[in-house]
Amino acid sequence: MDQLNSTKNRISSVAWKLFYEQGYEATTVDQIINECGISKGNFYHYFSAKDDLLNTLSDIFDDEYTKIMSILDDDMNSFDKLIETSKYLFRFIEESVPVELLSILYSSQIVKKGKKHLLDQQRVYYKVLQQIISEGQRRNQIRNDKSFWELAKIYAIQERAVLYDWCICEGNYPLSSYGIELLEMFLKDIKID
Known part of the structure; x- marks a missing residue:
């Protein structure tokens, strides 16, 4: 480096x-x-300014996505891989990122003008989603009637919705269990049984 x-x-x-x-x-x-x-x-x-440091949280999250990709079983169902990456990140957030900080990051992305780091499709996060969703479409485990970018956007929206809700509820439910249950329920339609 x-x-x-x-x-x-x-x-x-x-x-x-x-x-x-x-x-x-x-x-x-x-x-x-x-x-x-x-x-x-x-x-x-x-x-x-200090506020600029908030944007580096997405880099920290991307580092965690890189870690999870290195330990996922290649043979795992692709939809399950998506859920497992979220579960890993949610656990990391619960253990390492106070609700206050995540809330400030989300609010800064809403009110701040300029680049929205959480939406940057060059992030590792979107590359991970692309890789897993494309693999799932090839394996006939994730629906093919939408492009992988459309499905990645749907997935990211639902994941952010759970994280946003967790923030406004001040972390009063376990993100890595109940949050994952919600995510699976919201996304069940992209999975091919």
Whole structure:
């Protein structure tokens, strides 16, 4: 990894650690800078404000999708693979991402002008969905009457709906079990039995 990405990733990692430990609102740019051992100029080279760090959560999620793809059984039914990737991410969120932070990320994507990182089709997330859905269509496990991009969009919408609901309910139900039940119910029509 080159020095630029290394510094940017270190800033992101330190920021998310502090967000987790003391909350987003209570964490200051100065604390992030001090913890990283960098100058203010170095911080502002990568991020124009603390709010910009919210967009790096999608990168963290993409890292988790990369991990799950490396451990999924190739012979698993493709629809089940989709559900398993969500279950893995939901468990990660429950254990590592406070509801407050996920809520702030979602609200920033709604009110902020400019690039919507959660919708960026170049993300690992969409590449994973494309891979699994295309495989499922070839195996006749996922419906073929819609393109894989249409199905990926439907899947992403339903997954975001569950995550959004979990946020507005302040995490009062288990995401990795009840959230997955909801997701499976919403998406049952894309599966071929």
